[in-house]
Amino acid sequence: MTGYNSNGEVATSNGNGHSNGHSNGHKTADYTAQENATYPYEVIQEIADFITKGSGMRPKIGIICGSGLGSLAEIIQDPKIFEYEKIPNFPVSTVEGHAGKLVIGTLEGATVMAMQGRFHFYEGYPLAKCSMPVRVMKLCGVEYLFATNAAGGINPRYAVGDIMLMHDHVNMLGFAGNSPLQGPNDPRFGPRFPALVNSYNKELINKAIEIGKTMGIESNVHVGVYSCLGGPNYETIAELKALRMMGVDAVGMSTVHEVITARHCDMKVFAFSLITNKCATEYSDKKDEEANHEEVMAVAKNRQKACCELVARLVREIHSNAAS
Numbered sequence: 001m002t003g004y005n006s007n008g009e010v011a012t013s014n015g016n017g018h019s020n021g022h023s024n025g026h027k028t029a030d031y032t033a034q035e036n037a038t039y040p041y042e043v044i045q046e047i048a049d050f051i052t053k054g055s056g057m058r059p060k061i062g063i064i065c066g067s068g069l070g071s072l073a074e075i076i077q078d079p080k081i082f083e084y085e086k087i088p089n090f091p092v093s094t095v096e097g098h099a100g101k102l103v104i105g106t107l108e109g110a111t112v113m114a115m116q117g118r119f120h121f122y123e124g125y126p127l128a129k130c131s132m133p134v135r136v137m138k139l140c141g142v143e144y145l146f147a148t149n150a151a152g153g154i155n156p157r158y159a160v161g162d163i164m165l166m167h168d169h170v171n172m173l174g175f176a177g178n179s180p181l182q183g184p185n186d187p188r189f190g191p192r193f194p195a196l197v198n199s200y201n202k203e204l205i206n207k208a209i210e211i212g213k214t215m216g217i218e219s220n221v222h223v224g225v226y227s228c229l230g231g232p233n234y235e236t237i238a239e240l241k242a243l244r245m246m247g248v249d250a251v252g253m254s255t256v257h258e259v260i261t262a263r264h265c266d267m268k269v270f271a272f273s274l275i276t277n278k279c280a281t282e283y284s285d286k287k288d289e290e291a292n293h294e295e296v297m298a299v300a301k302n303r304q305k306a307c308c309e310l311v312a313r314l315v316r317e318i319h320s321n322a323a324s
């Protein structure tokens, strides 16, 4: 691959991060200039092989557990567990409520892998590194990504404990010029310029709505727009007002980079936010209107049963439809 190095000179790369002196006319940035932000395909393949060989399983569904939602991985049967520290070239989880374990096993008859711990931009990882595990999932055989998160509710109709099925997002980090797809594009994953309309699978959203009805929680299930900010600070009132004006229903600091990476490599995406706090959109002196991570995790713990049931039943649907 041809690219510019950090000095602005034209350089070439063999896809491993090393210049090889050959030119094919495509311009890409030099891997070495990006300090390991972009993982070469071969490294991702090595990680995927480590997991599939180590577990003896090829998962079809990948689950990313949001803050305090690690219990989504605890319902997996006959699990094989890999601590992130022991997976070669894997980042480590640094946030409370994100255990840092990869769990592979069976859920409702399907082979699934779950990340008990995601990576956030505010932890200091570049976005490409934050969402690298999604590519690992892809090379492990995953076709469906379930991304879950804890989020603040901006839509005034949302209550704490509600579930918002994501049907779209506003990528504030993207507005600021940041993307997990920045850097050289490897077409083995996907195209240079992927389209993101219809990123959130409508069939899965509709199935989840039906599941919500049979669970008797339809009045607590919404379909809405999520926005990701960089964090780790929570938002100001003015920012929350601006997000609401943009049509955002819930706000968090994750998920969007994972969805972009999953769609780039053509995975089907289902994502939901558990509303862990209501965002104040008017000025007030009340301390209890300030978001805090303890409250986020406490609400997630309280609502873990409903979240687990939703996920398990959707997995069952996918698995039984594939089998029939």
Ligand SMILES: O=P(O)(O)O[C@H]1O[C@H](CO)[C@@H](O)[C@H]1O
Pocket (backbone or CB within 6 Å): 065, 066, 067, 068, 095, 118, 120, 148, 149, 150, 151, 231, 252, 253, 254, 255, 292, 293, 296
């Ligand atoms: O999005 P998840 O990982 O669920 O976590 C959310 O909760 C944390 C803030 O309380 C932030 O990390 C935010 O993104």
